[in-house]
Amino acid sequence: MDEERPISFEEEEKAAINASINANKSSDHGWQTVIYPKRQRKTSKTSGSNTDLRANGVSNNKSNVFSSVELHADERRRRNLELQRKAAEEAAEEASASRIARSKQRSDDEDESDDGDEIVDNGKVESKKPKQKKPKRIKVTVAEAASKIDAENLEQFLIEVSASYESQHYIQLMRFADYFARAFSPVKNAEFPWTKMFKESTVAKLADVPLNDVPEAVYKTSTDWINKRSSDALGSFILWSLDTIFADLANHQGVTKGSKKVVQQGSSKAQVAIFVVLAMALRRKPDVLIGLLPKLREDPKYQGQDKLPVILWVIAQASQGDLVVGLYSWVHNLFPVISAKSCNTQSRDLILQLLERILSAPKARSILLNGAVRKGERLVPPSALELLIRATFPAPSARIKVSIMRITSVFVIHLQWKAA
Known part of the structure; x- marks a missing residue:
C-alpha cells in the first residue's frame, strides 16, 4: 500500500478554488467567484470583527459617496435656478426697452401709420389703430379776440339781461362780465402776461391796458349801459373784480398767503375780461371809486407792494374819466x-x-382848479401838506430828496393855479 503523500498548502488552495468554480459554474453562467481559503482559517471572532468593520466601511463609503453626489446636484440646481432668474430678468428688461422703443416710434411716426398694420402683444395679434395728429392750438391775441365782438350782438344781450334782472343791477353786471369772459376765452395766459406788464411797464402804458384793443363801438355800447347801473351795484362789482384779480395774482406768485402749497395758474378770464369790464366801469363812473377809497386804504387784503401796481392802475383808470377823482384818490x-x-x-x-x-393831462389846470372843493372836502387837505413837510425835513437819502422835490413842485404848481 502506497503511503499517502502529504498535500501541500498550494495544492490544497488550488483544489478548493477548482471545487468552488465547478460548484458555481451552472448558477454563475461562466462567471467565477474566487474564494481564498486562507482567509477562512482565521478565527470566527476575528472574522466577525473584520466583517463588521468591512460592513461599516462599505456603509460609510457609500454614505460619503452619495452625500457628495447630492451636494453637487444641489449646487447644479442652484446654478440652474440662478441662471434662469438672470435670464428672466434680462428678458424682462429687453421687453421693457422694446416696448418703450415701439411707443416712441409710434409717437414719432403716428402720421405714417397704416390701417393694415398689426402688433403682437402677449401672444395676441391686434390690429394697430391709426392715430390722428392733434391739431395745433392757434394763438389768439387780445386784439384779435376783441375785434370779433359784435356791438349789435352785445347791445341785444344787454337788453335781454336788463329785462330779465330788472331790479338786480349787480347780477346784470355779473352777466355783463360773463359775456366778455366768453369773448376772451380763446386768449391764453401767455398772450396777456399782465403781472409782467405791471412790473415792467410805465404808467403811461399801463393806463391803456387792455382797453386800447377794444373796438370803439363795443366800448361805447358798454359804457352807455354801465352809466345806467346803480352806484351801490357798481361799487360791489368793482370790489369783486379786484378780489378776482388779486386771487389771480396769488396764483401767479405760486403760493397762497399763509401757505406753502403750490397753486395752479388762473384762467384767462380773470386776466383779460375782468380788466376790460373793470376799466370800463371805472372810466364811466369814476365817482364810485371815492366811496371805496377808505376800504382800499384800510383793508389788509388790498395792501402790500405786490398789490400796489393794481391799485395804481385802478386810480389811473378813474382819472381817465375824471381828473379830479384821480388826484383826490392819489x-x-x-x-x-x-x-x-x-x-x-x-x-x-x-x-x-x-x-x-x-x-x-389836457386842460388839467382848469379842471383841477374848478374841482378844488368836492362834496365839502378839499382836493388837497391840510393833512397832505403836513405829510409833505414831515417827509421833506429831513430827507433820509438823496433819492428821497429827488422824489420829494418832484412832489413839492407839484404842490407848488397846484397852489399857483389856485392863486391865479
Whole structure:
C-alpha cells in the first residue's frame, strides 16, 4: 500500500478554488467567484470583527459617496435656478426697452401709420389703430379776440339781461362780465402776461391796458349801459373784480398767503375780461371809486407792494374819466405810501409818474382848479401838506430828496393855479 503523500498548502488552495468554480459554474453562467481559503482559517471572532468593520466601511463609503453626489446636484440646481432668474430678468428688461422703443416710434411716426398694420402683444395679434395728429392750438391775441365782438350782438344781450334782472343791477353786471369772459376765452395766459406788464411797464402804458384793443363801438355800447347801473351795484362789482384779480395774482406768485402749497395758474378770464369790464366801469363812473377809497386804504387784503401796481392802475383808470377823482384818490391813498418805510424806489417812481400824468393831462389846470372843493372836502387837505413837510425835513437819502422835490413842485404848481 502506497503511503499517502502529504498535500501541500498550494495544492490544497488550488483544489478548493477548482471545487468552488465547478460548484458555481451552472448558477454563475461562466462567471467565477474566487474564494481564498486562507482567509477562512482565521478565527470566527476575528472574522466577525473584520466583517463588521468591512460592513461599516462599505456603509460609510457609500454614505460619503452619495452625500457628495447630492451636494453637487444641489449646487447644479442652484446654478440652474440662478441662471434662469438672470435670464428672466434680462428678458424682462429687453421687453421693457422694446416696448418703450415701439411707443416712441409710434409717437414719432403716428402720421405714417397704416390701417393694415398689426402688433403682437402677449401672444395676441391686434390690429394697430391709426392715430390722428392733434391739431395745433392757434394763438389768439387780445386784439384779435376783441375785434370779433359784435356791438349789435352785445347791445341785444344787454337788453335781454336788463329785462330779465330788472331790479338786480349787480347780477346784470355779473352777466355783463360773463359775456366778455366768453369773448376772451380763446386768449391764453401767455398772450396777456399782465403781472409782467405791471412790473415792467410805465404808467403811461399801463393806463391803456387792455382797453386800447377794444373796438370803439363795443366800448361805447358798454359804457352807455354801465352809466345806467346803480352806484351801490357798481361799487360791489368793482370790489369783486379786484378780489378776482388779486386771487389771480396769488396764483401767479405760486403760493397762497399763509401757505406753502403750490397753486395752479388762473384762467384767462380773470386776466383779460375782468380788466376790460373793470376799466370800463371805472372810466364811466369814476365817482364810485371815492366811496371805496377808505376800504382800499384800510383793508389788509388790498395792501402790500405786490398789490400796489393794481391799485395804481385802478386810480389811473378813474382819472381817465375824471381828473379830479384821480388826484383826490392819489392824495388820499397813494401819497401816504411814499413816506412809508416799506415803499421801495420802483413803487415810489410809479406813484410819482401817475401824479405827473394827471397834472399833464389836457386842460388839467382848469379842471383841477374848478374841482378844488368836492362834496365839502378839499382836493388837497391840510393833512397832505403836513405829510409833505414831515417827509421833506429831513430827507433820509438823496433819492428821497429827488422824489420829494418832484412832489413839492407839484404842490407848488397846484397852489399857483389856485392863486391865479
